[in-house]
Amino acid sequence: MRIEVDEDKCxxxxxxxxxxxxxxxIWDVNKKAMATNLRYCHLCTICASKCPEDAIRIVRDAQDEPKK
Ligand code: SF4
Ligand code: SF4
Structure with a gap:
Protein backbone atom coordinates (compact mmCIF):
# COMPACT_ATOMS: atom_id res chain seq x y z
CA MET A 1 0.00 0.00 0.00
CA ARG A 2 1.00 3.58 -0.19
CA ILE A 3 -0.24 6.91 1.10
CA GLU A 4 -0.29 9.75 -1.37
CA VAL A 5 -0.43 13.34 -0.23
CA ASP A 6 -1.61 15.87 -2.78
CA GLU A 7 1.02 18.57 -2.43
CA ASP A 8 -1.20 21.14 -4.05
CA LYS A 9 -3.82 20.66 -1.34
CA CYS A 10 -1.66 20.00 1.72
CA ILE A 26 4.92 7.47 10.27
CA TRP A 27 4.42 11.12 9.45
CA ASP A 28 6.99 13.70 8.61
CA VAL A 29 5.36 17.11 8.36
CA ASN A 30 7.49 20.03 7.36
CA LYS A 31 5.91 22.36 4.83
CA LYS A 32 4.09 19.36 3.38
CA ALA A 33 3.12 16.08 4.97
CA MET A 34 4.84 12.88 3.95
CA ALA A 35 4.03 9.38 5.14
CA THR A 36 7.47 7.90 5.46
CA ASN A 37 7.42 4.75 7.61
CA LEU A 38 4.46 2.88 6.27
CA ARG A 39 5.47 -0.38 7.93
CA TYR A 40 3.85 1.03 11.07
CA CYS A 41 0.61 1.87 9.30
CA HIS A 42 -2.40 -0.36 9.97
CA LEU A 43 -4.64 1.21 7.35
CA CYS A 44 -7.12 2.68 9.82
CA THR A 45 -7.63 5.62 7.39
CA ILE A 46 -8.00 8.11 10.24
CA CYS A 47 -5.43 10.42 8.64
CA ALA A 48 -7.36 10.60 5.39
CA SER A 49 -10.68 11.18 7.15
CA LYS A 50 -9.26 13.93 9.40
CA CYS A 51 -7.35 15.88 6.79
CA PRO A 52 -9.26 19.17 6.39
CA GLU A 53 -7.95 19.59 2.84
CA ASP A 54 -8.87 16.09 1.70
CA ALA A 55 -5.30 15.74 0.52
CA ILE A 56 -4.57 12.16 1.64
CA ARG A 57 -5.27 9.17 -0.52
CA ILE A 58 -4.67 5.68 0.80
CA VAL A 59 -3.99 3.23 -1.98
CA ARG A 60 -4.35 -0.41 -1.14
CA ASP A 61 -2.60 -3.05 -3.17
CA ALA A 62 -4.02 -6.49 -3.78
CA GLN A 63 -1.63 -8.06 -1.27
CA ASP A 64 -3.06 -5.86 1.49
CA GLU A 65 -6.36 -7.69 1.41
CA PRO A 66 -6.87 -9.98 4.40
CA LYS A 67 -5.85 -13.56 3.82
CA LYS A 68 -8.67 -16.08 3.87
S1 SF4 B 1 -3.82 16.88 7.59
FE1 SF4 B 1 -3.84 17.11 5.34
S2 SF4 B 1 -3.37 19.26 4.97
FE2 SF4 B 1 -2.79 18.81 7.10
S3 SF4 B 1 -0.58 18.28 6.96
FE3 SF4 B 1 -1.77 16.37 6.84
S4 SF4 B 1 -2.01 16.00 4.60
FE4 SF4 B 1 -1.44 18.14 4.87
S1 SF4 C 1 -4.02 4.91 7.96
FE1 SF4 C 1 -4.01 5.14 10.21
S2 SF4 C 1 -2.03 4.29 10.88
FE2 SF4 C 1 -1.89 4.65 8.68
S3 SF4 C 1 -0.97 6.68 8.48
FE3 SF4 C 1 -3.22 6.95 8.42
S4 SF4 C 1 -3.86 7.34 10.52
FE4 SF4 C 1 -1.78 6.51 10.57
Missing amino acids: TGCGICKEECPKGAK
Whole structure:
Protein backbone atom coordinates (compact mmCIF):
# COMPACT_ATOMS: atom_id res chain seq x y z
CA MET A 1 0.00 0.00 0.00
CA ARG A 2 1.00 3.58 -0.19
CA ILE A 3 -0.24 6.91 1.10
CA GLU A 4 -0.29 9.75 -1.37
CA VAL A 5 -0.43 13.34 -0.23
CA ASP A 6 -1.61 15.87 -2.78
CA GLU A 7 1.02 18.57 -2.43
CA ASP A 8 -1.20 21.14 -4.05
CA LYS A 9 -3.82 20.66 -1.34
CA CYS A 10 -1.66 20.00 1.72
CA THR A 11 -1.15 23.03 3.98
CA GLY A 12 1.28 21.35 6.39
CA CYS A 13 -1.18 21.73 9.27
CA GLY A 14 0.02 18.49 10.89
CA ILE A 15 -3.41 17.12 11.77
CA CYS A 16 -2.62 13.84 10.02
CA LYS A 17 0.41 13.35 12.27
CA GLU A 18 -1.57 14.32 15.39
CA GLU A 19 -4.51 12.07 14.64
CA CYS A 20 -2.60 9.02 13.42
CA PRO A 21 -2.18 6.48 16.23
CA LYS A 22 1.43 6.03 15.11
CA GLY A 23 1.78 9.61 13.97
CA ALA A 24 5.31 10.46 15.01
CA LYS A 25 6.62 7.17 13.63
CA ILE A 26 4.92 7.47 10.27
CA TRP A 27 4.42 11.12 9.45
CA ASP A 28 6.99 13.70 8.61
CA VAL A 29 5.36 17.11 8.36
CA ASN A 30 7.49 20.03 7.36
CA LYS A 31 5.91 22.36 4.83
CA LYS A 32 4.09 19.36 3.38
CA ALA A 33 3.12 16.08 4.97
CA MET A 34 4.84 12.88 3.95
CA ALA A 35 4.03 9.38 5.14
CA THR A 36 7.47 7.90 5.46
CA ASN A 37 7.42 4.75 7.61
CA LEU A 38 4.46 2.88 6.27
CA ARG A 39 5.47 -0.38 7.93
CA TYR A 40 3.85 1.03 11.07
CA CYS A 41 0.61 1.87 9.30
CA HIS A 42 -2.40 -0.36 9.97
CA LEU A 43 -4.64 1.21 7.35
CA CYS A 44 -7.12 2.68 9.82
CA THR A 45 -7.63 5.62 7.39
CA ILE A 46 -8.00 8.11 10.24
CA CYS A 47 -5.43 10.42 8.64
CA ALA A 48 -7.36 10.60 5.39
CA SER A 49 -10.68 11.18 7.15
CA LYS A 50 -9.26 13.93 9.40
CA CYS A 51 -7.35 15.88 6.79
CA PRO A 52 -9.26 19.17 6.39
CA GLU A 53 -7.95 19.59 2.84
CA ASP A 54 -8.87 16.09 1.70
CA ALA A 55 -5.30 15.74 0.52
CA ILE A 56 -4.57 12.16 1.64
CA ARG A 57 -5.27 9.17 -0.52
CA ILE A 58 -4.67 5.68 0.80
CA VAL A 59 -3.99 3.23 -1.98
CA ARG A 60 -4.35 -0.41 -1.14
CA ASP A 61 -2.60 -3.05 -3.17
CA ALA A 62 -4.02 -6.49 -3.78
CA GLN A 63 -1.63 -8.06 -1.27
CA ASP A 64 -3.06 -5.86 1.49
CA GLU A 65 -6.36 -7.69 1.41
CA PRO A 66 -6.87 -9.98 4.40
CA LYS A 67 -5.85 -13.56 3.82
CA LYS A 68 -8.67 -16.08 3.87
S1 SF4 B 1 -3.82 16.88 7.59
FE1 SF4 B 1 -3.84 17.11 5.34
S2 SF4 B 1 -3.37 19.26 4.97
FE2 SF4 B 1 -2.79 18.81 7.10
S3 SF4 B 1 -0.58 18.28 6.96
FE3 SF4 B 1 -1.77 16.37 6.84
S4 SF4 B 1 -2.01 16.00 4.60
FE4 SF4 B 1 -1.44 18.14 4.87
S1 SF4 C 1 -4.02 4.91 7.96
FE1 SF4 C 1 -4.01 5.14 10.21
S2 SF4 C 1 -2.03 4.29 10.88
FE2 SF4 C 1 -1.89 4.65 8.68
S3 SF4 C 1 -0.97 6.68 8.48
FE3 SF4 C 1 -3.22 6.95 8.42
S4 SF4 C 1 -3.86 7.34 10.52
FE4 SF4 C 1 -1.78 6.51 10.57
